[in-house]
Amino acid sequence: MLRWTIFLIIFGILDFYAFQAFRTLSKNNWLLAIYWIITLLVVGNFVYSYYGFNRSDGFSHANAYAVGFFIAILIPKMVLLLVMFGEDIFRVPQAVYRYFTEGNSAQGHYFPPRREFISKIALGLAAIPFASIIYGIYKGRYNFKVLKYTLHFEDLPKAFDGYKITQISDIHSGSFDNVEKVHYAVNLINEQESDVILFTGDMVNNKAEEMQPYMGIFGNLRAKDGLFSILGNHDYGDYVSWESNEAKHKNLEDLKAIQKQLGFDLLLNESRYLEKDGDRIALVGVENWGVGGFKKAGDLKKASKHIGENDFKILMSHDPSHWENEVIQDAYHYHLTLSGHTHGMQFGIEIPGWIKWSPSKWRYKYWAGIYKEMGQYINVNRGFGYLAFPGRVGIWPEITVIELKKGTIVS
Structure with a gap:
């Protein structure tokens, strides 16, 4: 009262x-x-x-x-x-x-x-x-933007020079109310013709059933080297009430099955190798790990136990606070980390080369775009969907395309 x-x-x-x-x-x-x-x-x-x-x-x-x-x-x-x-x-x-x-x-x-x-x-x-x-x-919530970056690495395996990654994050399918707009965005992803598609968590708001109306759409995603995914904090069903722990567990298992049906290889504190012309790079995926009361199911050591210290590594971790608090200080060198989670708070002002601001910066040090610390990169995707507030103002839904290049930037 x-x-x-x-x-x-x-x-x-x-x-x-x-x-x-x-x-x-x-x-x-x-x-x-x-x-x-x-x-x-x-x-x-x-x-x-x-x-x-x-x-x-x-x-x-x-x-x-x-x-x-x-x-x-x-x-x-x-x-x-x-x-x-x-x-x-x-x-x-x-x-x-x-x-x-x-x-x-x-x-x-x-x-x-x-x-x-x-x-x-x-x-x-x-x-x-x-x-x-x-x-x-x-309009803004479906104003999809393709953001392209080129990142240079001296130790990138030669066969992966020019390798293209499309990252999407934070689909939040339960918030959608326009099937045609979602279909357009999925086509936009495929038009990038990237070598691999990486999804960095939060497929739903809470329940696996939210994805059912969009199975046919996201099932059309295609990439030559496949689709890989991780879980975000919303995928565990922690923000709604369940009639029993068994029902909550079943919901998570249903979501895992849905990701498999869509063609995603879901990495649960696991790793894979992407191979090309005799070279390979390691792809590591952790479960959600975040500060500020968020679930800490991610286990970086477990996820990386089958890869080598000298491998070129791409890490998928939903919450960028994980990169800040654990990843960049790790004994292993993770060349590129892909995250999401912040949505850029779905509100802000961005004029490339002039200003980049959102209230999200008061909560997260790394909240949108590319950052570099200790020779390691992170991209924080602004999110594909939206949550709670049914819109986006200045911080548009994002499809990220990252091209890997061998060598250093030529000035």
Whole structure:
């Protein structure tokens, strides 16, 4: 009860200032009524969704849209609050001054009237996140981007010079609601004609059955040297309630079977060799390992026990915190690690060569793209799907293509 009281107080303050911006510009009672109707519908739906959430069923599309539209009005109102409250920083001292200097002789209210141009500025600024969020929900979540990188390694086996890897991550099939868009993205993956496709975890939100409507689509994935996968934190079914431990275990086994049906070789703290013209590179896959309360089922030593210290190594590990906390300090040198998990928080600003920012950076040191530490690379894929918030703003769904080149970069 206390948290809802706090919620209502905070949202009441937001609406107090947001409504003033609208009322300053328009006295039309119908427009002002529409403002309150939309606010009450969105907030009411959010509260209804919160109380109606069933942990056994997991996060539904209805829950996601309730969150999405709530965020769509919350962020703009926060912008309005900042601007309108900023004006009050100047209005309040003026009111106090008039009270003590003019007293009863003051004409009208002590507070100077709100300036119309300040309200216009506030509404103009608030329109930017509102439009961006609506676009992110309507278009952004399926705005698939192919990001290409070329990485150079002096010790890359000669036969693998020019070898192409396509990485996808965080499918979260239970969030999808547009089969055609997913079909388009899978075709886009195949169009890259990479030598191998590597999937770095979170095929579902919680339950194996979420993948059933998309089996025919993802079953079309093709790569010359095959498809390999690992598990992410959501694949274990830890975020919903189960009628028994047996049911939860069966769900995980069903998901493993689904991955096999789709043609993926699922690596559960295991390794494989990719061979070409007498050369080979080691592919290592660990189960999920993450800091901050996430499952630590990954066992790097076990996964690498059948490969050599001098092998060229590609590691698949869902959570980039594993790379930071265990991998780069390991006695073995893992040339390239492929991760996902962060989604780039599905929100941020990226202009190549200029800016790369997301709130995700406050949680993860390595949150999107290529990083290099101690002579080792990691790529943190921004994710194929989406979770909870049914959209993406500035951080688009990603298909990564990495080309391996022998030698050093020629400047």
